[in-house]
Amino acid sequence: MSAVRLVSLIDVETRVLNAASRTELAFITVNETHALSPYRLAILWSAGKGVEAVSGLAQADPNAPFVQWLERVFPILAGAHAEPSAVTAADLPAELAGQWSEWLPSQGLVLPWPGAVLLLAREDSWSEPERQLTARLVRAVAVAWRNFDRPSPWARLRRRGWSGQRALVTAAAAAIIAGAVPVTDSVLAPAEMVPAQPAVVRAPLEGVVDKIEVSPNQHVAEGQPLFSLDPTTLSGKLEVARRELATAQAEYRQAAQAQVFDPKAKSQVAILLGRNEEKQAEVDWLQGQLDRIRVRSPRDGVVVLDDPSDWPGRPVAVGERVMLVADETDTEVEAWLPVSDAGQATPGAKLTLFLNTAPLSPVRAAVRTVAYETTTRPDGTLAYRVRAGLSDAGHKPRLGLKGTARIDGDRVALAWWLFRRPVTAVRQMLGI
Incomplete structure (x- = not known):
């Protein structure tokens, strides 16, 4: 075996x-086998796919x-030769041997x-060295x-005696057994940490x-200013009320002095006194309202507010919520359950919250309330x-953390x- 052919053998084996x-x-x-033993034609045939x-x-x-002719020849060659062998047209039946010279050179080597x-x-x-070289390559x-x-899993089962019906029955039985295994029914819902007992600022x-x-x-600390309302309207009403009060007081003093000399003025004193008290009450009420337009924090805590820039200039009604003041560590879980899974959560059910910031440290909780209508x-x-x-x-994540809650049923x-x-x-x- 020459060094050139040996190098060629190693190279082709590596590529194979x-x-x-x-x-x-x-x-x-x-x-590539041509580098080991020159030939004019090479054909690869497999029992499953024919000429490949x-x-x-x-x-x-x-x-x-x-x-088409090769598809008839190769089954005969595969059945007659289990080892590398030289073949010619004489190794084939007469009906196939007659076409050998038409399609192939005279000398063949079956591997x-x-x-x-x-x-x-x-x-x-x-030659014998060529047979050995090609036989060595064919082993690789x-x-x-x-x-x-490699046969498919289904083919391997068939080789082991598994018929289609038997495999189908076994698979069905395995599916039924697996389907009966008890598991905990659960649903997933987006969730976040919210204040448990916030102070609502209205x-x-x-x-x-x-x-x-x-x-x-x-x-913020208790008593710290949070927001204020526009005082323009109240200030105007208070100024008018004060002027009306001053007028009423002047009329009352004038009638009180005149009643000494004019008996008719004495009957007007009681009326003017009542009007004076009415105007004074109106001034006091407007002053009290004006003092309330600057809202202060009812407790120490953290301000819960979406966007401060959305509020200036917005009209509000009496009692409308503007913000919350909450204890940052006094939190609970708020989850939003999809409509399709509404029946899976009941009070007392276990809830596990996987926070986005700490997915490996789940938070354990118990469902307290479930809304009866959607939001x-x-x-x-x-x-x-x-x-x-x-x-x-003792372990309450801070306010505002978000994650995914799993509610067990x-x-x-x-x-x-x-x-x-x-x-x-x-x-x-289907409506059934």
């Missing part, structure tokens, strides 16, 4: 073992007369391995071939918001509001857990 697909392996086998590759062709046409045969053909006979091809010719009277004096998440969320979807109190009173069969929604959708579609 590194082939990425069965098609690439077949192409290398019929074309022909040297010099990108793809063999299965309807070509040449390929079989389980499930496939490689045929090399040329005019010269094959057989190893790579097995990697791409508009004390009807008016227009003039200024927001705090920012979201700001710590429109900011994204336009309808959902039921769920409130849950934290189980660990009753124990149900795995089949019901998997097919509950499809069954519901089918019933709604």
